[in-house]
Amino acid sequence: MFLESLNELDLSYNSLTGEIPNSIGNLRNLSILFLGGNKFSGSIPQEIGLLESLNKLDLSKNVLTGGIPYSIGNLTSLSLLYLHRNHLSSSIPQEIGLLQSLNELHLSGNILTGEIPNSIGNLRNLSILNLLDNKLSGFISQEIGLLESLNELDLSGNIFTGEIPNSIGNLRNLYTLYLESNKLSGTIPLSIWNMTMLTTLGLGQNNLSGYVPSEIGQLKSLESLSLSDNEFTGHLPQEVCHGGVLENLTVANNYFSGSIPKSLKNCTSLHRLRLDGNQLTGNISDDFGIYPHLDYIDLSYNNFYGELSLKWGDYRNITSFKISNNNVSGEIPAELGKVTQLQLIDLTSNHLEGTIPKELGGLKLLYSLTLSNNRLSGVIPSDIKMLSSLKILDLASNSLSGSIPKQLGECSKLLLLNLSDNKFTNSIPQEIGFLRSLQDLDLSCNLLAQEMPWQLGQLQMLETLNVSHNMLSGLIPRTFKDLLSLTVVDISSNKLQGPIPDIKAFHNASFEALRDNMGICGNASGLKPCNLPKGNRTVKRKSNKLVILIALPLLGSLLLVIVVIGALFILRQRARKRKAEPGNIEQDQNLFTILGHDGKLLYENIIAATEEFNSNYCIGEGGYGTVYKAVMPTEQVVAVKKLHQSQTEKLSDFKAFEKEVCVLANIRHRNIVKMYGFCSHAKHSFLVYEFIERGSLRKIITSEEQAIEFDWMKRLNVVKGMAGALSYLHHSCSPPIIHRDITSNNVLLDLEYEARVSDFGTARMLMPDSSNWTSFAGTFGYTAPGA
Template sequence: MIASSISNSVSSFAAVVVALISCASLVLGSVEYSPEQEVKALLASEWWSPEYLNSTTTTPCKLPGITCNRAGSITRISIYQFFPHGRTLGKFLNGSSFPNLVHLDLAGAGLYGSIPPEIGTLSKLTYLDLSFNYLSGILPLSLGNLSQLEVLDISFHQISGQLPLSITSLTHLMEFDVSFNAINGFIPIHIGNLKNLRFLDMSENMLDAPLPSSLGQLTKLTTLSLYSNYIAGSIPSEIGKMTSLDHLDLHDNMLMGQLPPTLGQLTNLSELYLDSNQIIGSIPPSIAKLVYLVHLNLGANMFHGPLPPEIGNLTSLEILVLDENQLTGAVPSAICDLTNLQYLSLSRNQLNGLLPSRIENLKKLTSLNLSSNILMGPITPSLGGLRSIQDIDLSYNHFNGSIPIEICSLSTLASLNLSNNLLVGEIPYKLADLVNLATLNLVSNHFNCCIPCYLDSTIRTFYAEEYLYNSSCLLFHADRPSTGIINKVKLIIVSTSVILASSFLVLIIWAMFFKRGCKNKKIKSLDETIAKRNGDIFSVWNYDGNLAYKDIIQATEDFDIRYCIGTGGYGSIYRAQLPNGKVVALKKLHTSEVEEPALRKSFENEVKTLTELKHRNIVRLYGFCLHKRCMFLIYQYMERGSLFCVLNNDVEAMELDWKKRVNIIKGIVNALCYLHNDCTQPIVHRDVTTNNVLLNSELEAVVADFGTAKLLDPNSTTQTTILAGTYGYIALELAYTIAVTVKCDVYSFGVVTLETLMGKHPKEILSSLSSSSTQNLKLIEISDQRLVPPRSRLAVHNVALVASIAFACLNADPKLRPTMDSVSKQIAERRTPLADHCFHEITIGCLMNP
């Protein structure tokens, strides 16, 4: 009894001591630490200047990117992509050097190498972001030691191997992102242990095992993205337990079997992407329970049977894609109840019957694609009620009768494809009144009339030469009628194709002999400009003197967040409408960024570069303001944003047909050719990516973001510099040399071209170009599956041409890559040895070795 009492007393005393120590720790906000130890670790990392660290022997808290607690111990480290590239985590994590670190943000910090096991010593971490770096190797088991972690982001690397099982012990984790890596194997079977998980993204990897049923235990999860893997098997019925899901993306996998009925339990879903799998069966009526769905894509599967009429219950839908399946029956009239629908694609199915007469109810519809079905009967005049429509594709059906005159009232229509049907009668001359109509395809029908040539002069893409294949139809020239009566008719003896070929030949000859040059020489030096401000520290220098600082402030309401439209490599981008009505884009440095010498240098470099350049395919700089408290650039506004964003938006990407994509590539060629060859000194952009290619309202491309651009000495073959660029686009030779040449841009252009054709970054192809399995792949297999493969001979020729150029630009030996000047000439001459091949016959090997 006495021993027991003593034991209990000792235990109680020990508990009190522990409690007192804990309270002391809470008061201090840290555990015991050594300032010298933290400084030593920072010195070992070589990320900060040793001179600065030596001058702050008592505390490192004044270093940029460092935050300390009241006791002077480091709690947060946040450094950004403006730091020099070439850091490793190994030097930084040398033991338990940061016992109180809770927040580590190294996104885009230039890290390379592997993640060392020492990462597990940061036991207090709640936030770890290593995204957008150059890390490789496998994920260490020691990640499981970070038991307090709430956010873990290791996306956009070259991480391989399997996910460590220790990940499932991070029970506080709320966000987990390992997307865009090369992780293989399976999702840990105990993933359900992460009960607090809200966001899970493992997309763009090489996962190849079935989905574990334990996913159903993640009842707090709102976002699940596993797209672009090799996940097989069926969707587990337990997925219905994830009732908090708002976003579910499993597209581009190898899922099979039928959709589980429990899918209808995910009543909070707003986005569901299951396209590009091998899912079979009918579309279950239970899907109608997902009343908050905004985006639904079940395309490129093997769904069969009729569309359930219950689909009309999804009244929140804005995007509905069910193309490339085996759906039968008529288009249900209930689909016309989806009054919020903006994009509808039911193409490449076996749908039959008539178009619903109530289709005019879809007042917000901008794109309608019902091509490649068995739809028949007259085209309903109610199409004239689609007041927002921009794109109509009813090609490859059995529609008969004439073109309804009501279509001619669709003032927003930009593309109309009625080809390969059984249409007869006259072609309405009022089609020429559609001022926005850029593409008209009426080939392979049975019109019994003359084809007015004024359509050819008012519509940018008009398949005139192919009209000769319409039965009983000759090509005539006529003045555009103003009262519905053709005033003059004149038979054209010369084939339209001959005229077009002759015109094109003239353009080629003109392009070969016309010497381009830099028309816009440097007006004055940047320093001279700044010096002559006449004391007005907030003036805006520009070419014509019409811009004023106060106009910018008023237009953006002092850079209110409501006008912010995105962020760049540094700074935020704003949209502003000036008093004269002109809309411009502004790139403004944040206050903290103004104080960073590296960012100021990039900012000033962009100004100096763009003031010397003037080209239709290079973003135009209208003006700038350089002041220690307010720095911004004023650019030409590009309505459609970046090529990257367009390619990653299904609706916008499908608007980029093959012709538009080839034209975008040509625009980039023009810009780089100008930079490399037509300026006083060659300019290397050094960051050619789809993020830095911007598109205007006509989907024409300009190259932007010249913060890392570099002038080359014409008397030197190479120049050295620090590494710059974006992971995934940087030339291979920069991994072992810092010599910069124009061939670095050529490699990046090759990546951008492939990405434009594929609709996604070609990381897997880039990593295996020399393998026989990659070279045996067909071009049709890697091209963007959201588009119908190119069919016309001209389209096949152009896509094959730019694809072959892209692979030549990706040669590992920079000496063997073409120059942008030779690329420009090859495109102008339209030479490709694959001109007579069918698109489905062309392999990557043929493109690489023509």
């Protein structure tokens, strides 16, 4: 290079590829080097340590591999070091402690392992330390407390164990502290409550226990507090909102008990409140105040009682209103219809009475309304048709009566409709057949009569159908043969007769799902075959002769047509093959655009690593594709799901698909398998995931030797990890993602038997036209019991 006098070099956010050249070390006068946001691969050259005048170094958002070079310790003038969002591995070198001028250190989103080096305590000028989303382990070093200039500390998404060091309380200038998604245990050290500058404290998704002391009131600047998914006990401290600026309080899934603190009732600054999954009690009418800025509230799975007061209509900014599984009584206030920003209402499993207020029809943004397992009566208001965004309607297990309103057919986005265990009468309205996106329909345990409308056969997305325990009569409509997506069906305890439809769902149905009818027949367990009437046999023999006379003249013409079509097909295949040559790869969709990979290079690497998807590398197979283990040239191991050809043909809207991959690739939780990206090519299309060492839960529990090693403590930890992952998908993703495919095959275990949920978005990506999967994702053709 001939630029030895160069002082600043900024090549960030281009599409540069290849390796960073060793000759970079010749730029001895360089003070600023920005190469972030490219597609650089390979390792960081040791020669980087020759740039002793360097003040700012940004290599973030590339595909760099290997370890952080020890020569980095020579850059003693560095004030800023950005290496985040690469594939850097190995441990953080002790030499990092030589960078005593360092002000910001960002290493998040890599695969760094080992412990935080003790030398980190030498970085006394550090204001930001971000180690988020790595695989760092061991105890959090006491030396962290020496970094008294720190303003931001993020150690989330690692595998740190042990207690939070007491020395952390020395960080009196800290504004933000994130320790979420680790395996920390013990109690919160009292020294934390002396960090009076804190605005954000995130301790969720650990194994922390004990009480939250009243000293929390000393954090008067606290705006966000997350203690969810731990084992905290006792009461919520009275001083929890003592500073009056708390905006986000999340204490879900702990063992908190007692009543709501008065400071929380008067905490008008609240935007988001999650108290779900505890043992809290109190009168819901009296214990909560007016929160003008509140946009999310979840009080589910507690012991709250009392009635829903009219004041809930004053929360004009709320998008999610969840109070399920409590002891709330009284009527649903009509004033809820004024909360026009509402997207989700969940009042399941309470003691609510009265009718469903028609005013709810004004909630144009509402996509989920679940009021099941209450004591509601009366009819479903016809205003239900105004809920144009509705995807989930669950009114099961109430005392609703009258006819099912035909206006439901105007809720064209419905995915789930559950009206089971009520007192609905008359016939099933034919308008239900207009709900072309419907996947789950449950009308069981009602008083429905007459024949099933043939229009139900138009529900080609339907996966589950339950009309059992009614008084339906007549034949099953012939149109049901078109319900090819159907996997679960139950028509038992009716007055149906005649043949069952010739589709897999009915053939595979258990006898329990078909029993107690007036005489249905067909190819299914416990049913008699459908015999032809005697008269039809004679007609059939005569008709055979007629068929032969008609068929012979047509056969010659048919053969000619087949020859012509075959010739056209061969010519078209040759044209396709020419287009799919590797030299024409630029016509493929943008490969690996999500994480900035060099798509062509990684495609070739994966093909080579799997010997073009040789079965020797196969580690599993599912409905959407076959999974292979691939060891990359960097020695990083990934799992590659090669999609079946039938699935890749559905990717008509690649940009929409790419956005879905981007959303899923950015999901970060210690119990969710990371997606690295997607590759599309004329010959192969595949998804690339983090490789999880022990494989599926099913594999372990079906192996006698491994099942013995997999003791009850490990099993309980797996259940907790799965719950944490699902809670994250349901509550922390916006809009929420519902897996709907939880099986033992989709729960993977790492070397430490930590649960990792996989395949939570595959169906959504591969079926973009099946509706808004973001709010209700799952595998086409299967509804998991855990949904």
